[in-house]
């Protein structure tokens with residue numbers, strides 16, 4: 158996908174810049190598992206993240222947002238593209254091209270919090286081992302120093318150091334997610350990929366964990382890439398938001414602008430579905446025809462064209478690039494500048 162989404166901010170301000178990121182999988186089918194094509198889970202993602210901000214990454218399930226997050230941190234091998242990361246004191250490195258050994262040196266700076274606090278913690282390990290594991294693997298601390306650091310991390314996430322000898326099953330979902338956050342903080346990262354960190358939690362617990370993430374961001378100057386499907390949660394926590402559709406970023410803007418003045422028809426449809434506290438203020442949802450396109454066999458041109466109510470003949474032929482349509486507002490639609498789209502209702 159061609160793009161002109163290069164950030165107009167200085168390299169100094171940026172922590173992460175992703176260009177043309179792709180993650181493809183071979184598709185296999187039939188009795189002998191023959192190759193039947195290529196699943197383009199992430200198909201040319203461009204985005205950038207400033208130091209100290211939260212960039213939300215949203216889209217329906219299967220849009221590739223989780224795969225993109227995990228590829229950025231190199232839990233998955235990228236098929237193509239650049240993952241430029243501003244490594245404190247060492248300048249820019251391209252994570253996409255790094256071998257395992259060099260990657261190991263960068264890992265402490267970029268960590269991940271997983272969605273499911275029930276399966277992401279090893280049930281056979283004590284809290285001390287779970288939270289302290291990154292410190293041990295990276296030879297940062299051992300013995301009493303390790304215990305002291307784990308105790309400190311537990312306090313930082315609002316848990317008592319006495320819990321150190323307990324096992325994950327002794328904790329609620331919210332407490333387990335706090336343990337996951339403590340582990341992610343162990344090596345003083347500059348960036349954390351938050352992979353649906355509250356979607357498995359009850360609503361009241363979600364608010365507590367979100368508030369903890371915000372406090373930690375303030376305290377440690379953290380930068381978040383916040384991957385989620387819950388648009389209300391993302392609106393609450395993000396400075397800017399990127400919307401993905403079938404492996405591509407179709408819109409990227411400051412949160413308020415994206416929610417209340419979207420420039421891409423897909424974002425408009427997503428925003429019409431954002432729940433409002435007052436049912437009298439609820440907009441009629443925009444009903445999208447058909448299913449989300451398959452990343453195995455996406456449509457030609459704009460991937461959204463079979464479902465788009467504004468589509469014209471060019472849409473099925475030419476892929477719209479992600480371009481800046483107003484300051485810091487990027488959209489991948491041929492008609493972004495002409496369309497007047499509605500965002501979340503403010504009535």
Ligand code: SF4
Pocket residue numbers: 421422423459460461462463465466467468469472477489490491492493
């Ligand atoms: Fe709709 Fe065409 Fe814009 Fe795609 S390029 S979102 S099909 S109007």
